[in-house]
Amino acid sequence: MTAVETTALSPGARTSGGGFDITRPIFYGFAALLCVLIVLPVSWLLYYSVVDRTGAFTLGNFGKLFSDPAFLDPLLTTFILSFSTGLICCVVAAPMGWLVARTNMPGGMLVRYLVTASFVTPPFLGAIAWELLAAPNSGLLNKFYRVVTNAPPDEHLFNIYSFTGLIFVIACYTFPYVFVLVANALDRIPGDLEDASSILGGRTWDTARKVTVPLVLPALLAGALVAFLQAMTLFGSPAILALPAGFHTMTTKIWSLFQYPPKPELAAAAALPLLVLTVILLRAEHMILGRRGYAVLGGKSGEPRLIKLGRWRWPALALCFAVLLNPIILPYGALLNAAVSPVASQPVTFATMTLHNIEWVFFELSTTRLAVWNTVILGVSTATIGTVLAVVIAYLTTRKAVRGYRILAFLATTPVAIPGIVLGVGLFLTYTQPPFVLYGTLWILLIAFVTISLPAAYQQLQSAVRAVHPEFEDASRILGATRLRALWQITAPLLRTSVIATWCFIFVGTIRELSAAIMLFTSETKVISVLIFDLNESGDLAAISVLGIMMLVITFAVVIAVNRIPGFGGMRLRNS
Amino acid sequence: MRDMKFSRRDVLKSSVAAAAFTTFASPIRAAAPEPTAITPALIAAARKEGKVVYYTSVDLPLAEKIARSFETKYPSITVRVERTGAERVFQRIGQEYASRINAVDVVNSSDAAHFVVWKRDGLLVPYVPEDVAKHYPTEHKDADGQFASFRVWLSVIAYNSSLVKAEDAPKSFADLLDPKWAGKMVKAHPGYSGTIMTATYQMSRDLGWPYFEKLARQRIMQVQSSADPPKKLALGERAVMVDGNEYNIFQLKESGQPVEPVYASEGSPLIIGPNGVFKNAPNPNAARLFQSYCFTPECQQLIIDTGGLRSVHPQTKEKAGRKAFKDIKTMKDNAAEVEKHGDDIKARYTQLFKV
Numbered sequence: 001m002t003a004v005e006t007t008a009l010s011p012g013a014r015t016s017g018g019g020f021d022i023t024r025p026i027f028y029g030f031a032a033l034l035c036v037l038i039v040l041p042v043s044w045l046l047y048y049s050v051v052d053r054t055g056a057f058t059l060g061n062f063g064k065l066f067s068d069p070a071f072l073d074p075l076l077t078t079f080i081l082s083f084s085t086g087l088i089c090c091v092v093a094a095p096m097g098w099l100v101a102r103t104n105m106p107g108g109m110l111v112r113y114l115v116t117a118s119f120v121t122p123p124f125l126g127a128i129a130w131e132l133l134a135a136p137n138s139g140l141l142n143k144f145y146r147v148v149t150n151a152p153p154d155e156h157l158f159n160i161y162s163f164t165g166l167i168f169v170i171a172c173y174t175f176p177y178v179f180v181l182v183a184n185a186l187d188r189i190p191g192d193l194e195d196a197s198s199i200l201g202g203r204t205w206d207t208a209r210k211v212t213v214p215l216v217l218p219a220l221l222a223g224a225l226v227a228f229l230q231a232m233t234l235f236g237s238p239a240i241l242a243l244p245a246g247f248h249t250m251t252t253k254i255w256s257l258f259q260y261p262p263k264p265e266l267a268a269a270a271a272l273p274l275l276v277l278t279v280i281l282l283r284a285e286h287m288i289l290g291r292r293g294y295a296v297l298g299g300k301s302g303e304p305r306l307i308k309l310g311r312w313r314w315p316a317l318a319l320c321f322a323v324l325l326n327p328i329i330l331p332y333g334a335l336l337n338a339a340v341s342p343v344a345s346q347p348v349t350f351a352t353m354t355l356h357n358i359e360w361v362f363f364e365l366s367t368t369r370l371a372v373w374n375t376v377i378l379g380v381s382t383a384t385i386g387t388v389l390a391v392v393i394a395y396l397t398t399r400k401a402v403r404g405y406r407i408l409a410f411l412a413t414t415p416v417a418i419p420g421i422v423l424g425v426g427l428f429l430t431y432t433q434p435p436f437v438l439y440g441t442l443w444i445l446l447i448a449f450v451t452i453s454l455p456a457a458y459q460q461l462q463s464a465v466r467a468v469h470p471e472f473e474d475a476s477r478i479l480g481a482t483r484l485r486a487l488w489q490i491t492a493p494l495l496r497t498s499v500i501a502t503w504c505f506i507f508v509g510t511i512r513e514l515s516a517a518i519m520l521f522t523s524e525t526k527v528i529s530v531l532i533f534d535l536n537e538s539g540d541l542a543a544i545s546v547l548g549i550m551m552l553v554i555t556f557a558v559v560i561a562v563n564r565i566p567g568f569g570g571m572r573l574r575n576s
Numbered sequence: 577m578r579d580m581k582f583s584r585r586d587v588l589k590s591s592v593a594a595a596a597f598t599t600f601a602s603p604i605r606a607a608a609p610e611p612t613a614i615t616p617a618l619i620a621a622a623r624k625e626g627k628v629v630y631y632t633s634v635d636l637p638l639a640e641k642i643a644r645s646f647e648t649k650y651p652s653i654t655v656r657v658e659r660t661g662a663e664r665v666f667q668r669i670g671q672e673y674a675s676r677i678n679a680v681d682v683v684n685s686s687d688a689a690h691f692v693v694w695k696r697d698g699l700l701v702p703y704v705p706e707d708v709a710k711h712y713p714t715e716h717k718d719a720d721g722q723f724a725s726f727r728v729w730l731s732v733i734a735y736n737s738s739l740v741k742a743e744d745a746p747k748s749f750a751d752l753l754d755p756k757w758a759g760k761m762v763k764a765h766p767g768y769s770g771t772i773m774t775a776t777y778q779m780s781r782d783l784g785w786p787y788f789e790k791l792a793r794q795r796i797m798q799v800q801s802s803a804d805p806p807k808k809l810a811l812g813e814r815a816v817m818v819d820g821n822e823y824n825i826f827q828l829k830e831s832g833q834p835v836e837p838v839y840a841s842e843g844s845p846l847i848i849g850p851n852g853v854f855k856n857a858p859n860p861n862a863a864r865l866f867q868s869y870c871f872t873p874e875c876q877q878l879i880i881d882t883g884g885l886r887s888v889h890p891q892t893k894e895k896a897g898r899k900a901f902k903d904i905k906t907m908k909d910n911a912a913e914v915e916k917h918g919d920d921i922k923a924r925y926t927q928l929f930k931v
Contacts, residue, residue, distance in 0.1 A: 070926070070927070073930075135811075135813050136813075137811075137812055137813045137814065138808075138811035138812045138813040153739060154760075161797065242931075243798060243799075243800070243931050244797050244798050244799055245797075245798075246795075246796070246798055246929060246930045246931050247930060247931065248930070248931060256767070256931075259663070259664070259667060259767055259768075260663050260664075260666055260667035260670070260767075260922075261919050261922075262667065262671075343810070343811065343833075344811065345811050345813075360637070364637075364640045364641075364644065365636070365640060366640060366643060366654070366655065366656045366657045367656065367657065367658070370656070432671075432674070432675050437675055437676070439671075439675045439677070440672060440675055440677035440679070522668070522671075522672055522677060522679065523629070523631070523658040523668065523672075523679050523680070524677075524679055534659075534660055535636070537660070537661065537768065537799075537800040537801050537804070538635065538636055538659070538660075538661075538800070538801040538803045538804055539799065539801065539803060539804035539807035539808065540636060540637075540807075541807075
């Protein structure tokens with residue numbers, strides 16, 4: 001009966017689907033919303049970059065940008081920094097990915113967990129922890145070195161306030177991107193390709209060299225590009241480590257242009273090279289990974305064969321742990337130590353242990369409550385709104401439910417090309433002047449965080465929607481359900497796991513966001529990451545450690561919750 | 577979520593309130609109004625508002641201590657401290673006011689030049705606490721009653737006494753150019769800190785920019801806040817600090833850390849940190865009560881004893897063991913000149929020190 005009605009009421013059911021089809025208004029609504037989210041800030045950015053103080057057209061901003069050493073040096077620094085980081089990440093992460101995915105090395109799961117942990121650690125927190133560890137004179141590692149070698153007080157093993165120090169710290173929190181891409185690719189390589197090589201007489205290492213490596217190379221290259229991008233657009237770590245060493249990167253330079261007296265037009269011009277480079281690199285990445293399906297052509301294939309390491313099993317594990325010391329074990333140790341130590345960079349003993357810092361942060365510091373509250377509100381609302389947006393867009397585009405779905409897909413993935421600090425500048429320019437004055441409210445931060453998290457959320461949910469075959473929905477609709485009812489009763493339950501996972505993914509990403517937040521916060525809308533950055537500038541390392549540990553606890557609670565959801569193993573990284 | 581929902585209406589509300597206020601406000605160039613005592617009526621009105629927002633650049637733990645002492649004295653009025661470097665405070669207020677956000681009630685800046693600007697722009701309300709009217713010297717209060725010197729201190733050289741012997745320690749700014757200090761000094765930034773902005777003005781005036789050119793070649797560790805170099809000394813991260821808060825050095829030294837101040841033979845930069853109430857303060861009564869409290873002998877003695885600051889309130893006593901203020905050779909402060917040359921100083925500094 002219902003089926004007859006449906007058909008009777010809507011002659012164009014084939015294209016518009018359902019008695020009351022709201023997909024079309026939803027489509028227009030979402031397209032408009034995404035346009036506002038993305039087009040508005042980017043337009044203001046472009047506009048500001050080509051006008052002078054009086055609003056007259058000029059190319060002078062770019063002229064200054066490419067002639068003044070105060071801008072050229074950071075540009076060059078950033079380039080070398082990103083390139084080195086990309087390279088180091090590959091050198092470190094590729095062998096680790098291989099060991100975990102393709103060999104019988106023990107503890108593979110643990111290694112994967114620890115890599116996930118380094119991925120979710122906010123890079124700026126890692127940078128501060130490394131100040132505690134490797135500041136040339138007060139760093140714990142350097143103190144240890146002097147005690148062991150009896151070296152004079154001036155001598156040091158590491159100097160974290162240096163260009164190499166900065167590269168090291170950024171690599172620590174960037175290599176997981178490469179690791180995951182490589183390990184995923186290796187997991188997917190069918191065993192029979194390698195079997196074929198063995199049958200034809202190839203020895204283990206020949207097979208690895210001639211079959212496995214070429215198959216995983218695209219993923220590695222893509223990883224290198226992602227690492228390059230990450231290093232290029234990161235703000236926190238350079239602000240913490242490069243400024244004391246006396247140099248700027250592009251992100252810190254852009255930020256400094258917003259300090260008093262602010263020069264928004266120069267900041268806008270300086271932001272554009274980052275934007276252009278990001279777009280180019282993402283195109284390159286797309287080209288490399290565009291054909292990534294070829295490795296699994298040929299239908300069902302055998303389990304990947306594990307290479308037997310023999311007596312190298314344990315040294316291999318030791319190697320992995322030696323790497324993981326740097327992003328996780330040492331920094332977390334240093335933060336814990338500083339949280340309960342009277343002097344941040346002195347090893348704590350039972351006699352000197354104190355709860356003063358914890359007490360101070362939670363009972364004396366009057367911004368703690370506000371910042372935690374804002375962070376939680378923003379985390380929850382960004383994750384909720386972002387997930388809803390992503391799931392609807394993923395559905396509309398995957399099912400090709402409306403004409404023009406490609407535009408929607410394009411708009412949803414575009415923000416990936418906008419570095420956080422660039423988006424921050426764009427949003428600042430957009431929402432501090434009429435008609436939309438959102439500066440000073442949590443809305444502007446919400447817009448920033450939703451925009452930043454949308455691409456990754458969309459991509460995760462798109463593959464999840466794809467995995468649900470439309471025949472389930474078709475069956476439901478043949479039995480008389482409207483499109484919405486079919487969605488609610490059939491598709492939604494099947495997507496539940498991925499939706500929850502995406503929600504958590506956005507939540508974790510939001511509470512650690514710094515580079516856009518630092519441009520957009522006001523005193524009433526401070527978040528924990530900004531508070532930590534503030535405290536770092538006045539040298540309150542103990543308070544940072546307490547707040548940082550609290551942040552990590554929240555993060556890991558969420559990550560562990562995700563991992564307990566069946567069918568979802570570990571956080572997925574942006575992976576296109 | 578509630579915050580977000582009401583924020584726009586709040587903006588609207590506060591601009592209405594602002595309009596109401598300006599109607600009754602006295603013209604900018606009026607003489608100082610009659611002093612105001614802390615009356616039960618003022619306390620009751622402040623209680624009704626229940627909170628006060630204090631933007632300050634004083635070192636955070638001290639700022640929170642001042643806030644807690646106010647809350648103890650006037651229960652049910654909470655103080656929220658918004659602390660960052662004075663130059664950031666200045667930019668933040670400018671940005672917030674440009675977007676019609678009236679969040680700040682009372683401000684304290686370590687760059688007295690900021691008060692020249694805020695007064696010129698008509699942002700401050702004339703309000704004279706009783707203590708200021710009765711006890712404060714003329715040169716430490718605004719003629720129109722818009723601000724007064726809440727705190728006074730110095731930017732000093734200092735060293736870590738377990739890394740440097742007293743006889744080897746630098747005695748003057750000139751000593752810091754000795755190659756033996758290369759790579760061993762830490763210094764704060766005038767683009768962030770009002771203390772350092774003021775100090776950089778006085779030093780560039782008295783010692784000349786060539787001094788900074790030479791200093792920049794000493795491989796300085798550049799931090800932001802003037803509260804940070806003392807902390808870096810205490811950690812043992814650097815042996816000597818070029819500039820930074822005398823009051824942090826006192827705090828650290830008196831808690832047993834191995835730090836020692838040096839009063840440079842050329843004179844130590846003198847820093848004045850006034851307090852003022854904003855005309856568009858969202859909590860106008862609590863703001864006034866807090867402003868009055870800040871200048872009481874009680875609060876002034878607190879910032880001396882636990883803070884290590886100096887006070888110009890004649891009823892306060894200096895703490896034993898610290899060098900008396902009158903015995904120290906200081907450079908001369910000049911807020912008007914800092915206001916005039918501030919941007920230029922920042923630009924030149926950035927050029928020399930690269931950040």
